[in-house]
Amino acid sequence: MSQHFDIIIVGGGAAGFFTAIAIAEKNPKLRVAILERGKEVLTKVRISGGGRCNVTHACFEPNELVKFYPRGEKELRGPFHQFSAGDTIEWFEKHGVALKIEEDGRMFPVSNSSQTIIDCFTDAVKKLHIPVLTGQSVQSIFKAENYWKIETQNEKYSCDKLVLATGSNPKIWEMIAGFGHTIVSPVPSLFTFNIKDLRIKELPGVSALVSIKVKDTKLTATGPLLVTHWGMSGPAILKLSAWGARQLFDKNYQFTIFVNWLNDIDASEAETILKELKQEHSKKTVSKKSPFAFPNRLWESLVLASGIETETKWADLSKIQLQQLSNQLTSGQFQVNGKSTFKEEFVTAGGIDLKEINFKTMESKLHPNLYFAGEIVNIDAITGGFNFQNAWTSGFILANNIN
Numbered sequence: 180m181s182q183h184f185d186i187i188i189v190g191g192g193a194a195g196f197f198t199a200i201a202i203a204e205k206n207p208k209l210r211v212a213i214l215e216r217g218k219e220v221l222t223k224v225r226i227s228g229g230g231r232c233n234v235t236h237a238c239f240e241p242n243e244l245v246k247f248y249p250r251g252e253k254e255l256r257g258p259f260h261q262f263s264a265g266d267t268i269e270w271f272e273k274h275g276v277a278l279k280i281e282e283d284g285r286m287f288p289v290s291n292s293s294q295t296i297i298d299c300f301t302d303a304v305k306k307l308h309i310p311v312l313t314g315q316s317v318q319s320i321f322k323a324e325n326y327w328k329i330e331t332q333n334e335k336y337s338c339d340k341l342v343l344a345t346g347s348n349p350k351i352w353e354m355i356a357g358f359g360h361t362i363v364s365p366v367p368s369l370f371t372f373n374i375k376d377l378r379i380k381e382l383p384g385v386s387a388l389v390s391i392k393v394k395d396t397k398l399t400a401t402g403p404l405l406v407t408h409w410g411m412s413g414p415a416i417l418k419l420s421a422w423g424a425r426q427l428f429d430k431n432y433q434f435t436i437f438v439n440w441l442n443d444i445d446a447s448e449a450e451t452i453l454k455e456l457k458q459e460h461s462k463k464t465v466s467k468k469s470p471f472a473f474p475n476r477l478w479e480s481l482v483l484a485s486g487i488e489t490e491t492k493w494a495d496l497s498k499i500q501l502q503q504l505s506n507q508l509t510s511g512q513f514q515v516n517g518k519s520t521f522k523e524e525f526v527t528a529g530g531i532d533l534k535e536i537n538f539k540t541m542e543s544k545l546h547p548n549l550y551f552a553g554e555i556v557n558i559d560a561i562t563g564g565f566n567f568q569n570a571w572t573s574g575f576i577l578a579n580n581i582n
């Protein structure tokens with residue numbers, strides 16, 4: 180005997196819960212159920228944003244918001260005009276969760292705890308009588324004439340409409356490929372760079388506003404860079420890892436970057452500045468005080484790397500030393516050997532090919548009554564709350580168009 184529902188949502192994560200709640204609130208008569216393979220639900224929400232859950236980003240213009248998505252920029256334009264960051268704030272407020280904006284635009288629950296988001300979702304499904312069936316790992320999906328049959332390891336289900344919200348799950352992608360869908364091969368996104376280099380070895384914790392280029396590619400990024408025990412992290416590096424997810428994978432994470440520690444000042448401008456400093460501070464020791472807006476420890480290290488000894492005075496700098504220093508400052512070359520996980524947030528680039536999804540409804544273009552929400556599709560964003568925004572927006576669009 181199989182249990183029948185109007186709509187089954189596979190996946191008890193951010194997208195699955197949001198979709199189920201939005202469907203049931205719009206149409207309480209529909210019998211909706213969530214199937215989740217794990218014992219627990221919303222496990223990624225729990226660990227998200229360092230346990231604080233970065234729910235969305237304070238970017239309220241849909242045409243601006245799409246720019247944070249290396250994959251999905253074009254496709255999300257329409258959906259964001261229907262449900263964007265402002266709507267997310269309103270939605271959570273209506274469900275009893277106040278959000279706050281941090282200086283960098285990231286938005287978190289005022290409680291600073293992802294548990295608030297989990298409670299909000301679990302309370303809502305209870306109130307709406309949506310069964311959340313845990314320990315139900317979907318093993319196979321069959322398409323009958325006008326309904327879907329689903330088998331987990333121990334149960335059978337059927338439904339009129341099937342929503343897949345299983346995130347980056349290879350087994351489900353394989354099943355969907357069996358239905359003729361194209362799966363863009365998955366690669367990691369949002370990682371930090373492993374770099375062993377004397378210039379930064381003693382500098383973990385130091386940060387600077389930089390611009391970075393990846394050698395032999397068009398990849399560039401601007402933003403804060405943070406030196407870590409393993410290499411480099413911070414928004415500028417994470418942006419590169421997202422925009423370059425596929426290219427850097429193809430390079431097996433072995434590549435060279437150029438760091439401009441002065442952000443938008445080029446080598447010749449830097450040389451002019453250094454010549455002026457030489458005049459002004461002729462009697463002072465070069466390494467003693469950073470003339471730029473980054474910590475002295477970094478300055479000292481770059482001075483040393485330019486072949487300038489610790490006690491050298493500005494007046495004694497040769498033309499070549501000035502040039503070397505300006506090069507170190509504006510295009511320091513670093514070799515990346517591998518990547519590390521950024522613990523606060525990571526995602527997978529890849530998933531169901533966007534060409535095969537109708538973004539007005541989130542329905543499959545190949546199979547009527549089959550829908551997708553969240554990370555299962557080939558959409559991902561840089562860090563900052565944008566990945567959850569995709570889960571909320573796709574869930575809303577889907578719920579608004581399913582009946």
Ligand SMILES: Cc1cc2nc3c(=O)[nH]c(=O)nc-3n(C[C@H](O)[C@H](O)[C@H](O)COP(=O)(O)OP(=O)(O)OC[C@H]3O[C@@H](n4cnc5c(N)ncnc54)[C@H](O)[C@@H]3O)c2cc1C
Nearest residue numbers: 190192193194216227228233317346524553554564566567
């Ligand atoms: C450490 C970490 C921190 C993060 N922090 C943030 C953040 O602060 N802000 C942000 O915007 N993004 C963050 N992200 C990204 C964000 O968590 C994801 O983009 C988001 O969770 C995607 O939601 P989803 O519902 O599509 O997938 P998921 O959250 O992965 O949920 C999918 C669910 O489907 C279930 N499932 C899979 N296969 C089956 C099956 N065969 N049968 C039944 N169930 C199945 C899984 O068990 C899971 O519960 C973070 C990610 C990580 C890993």
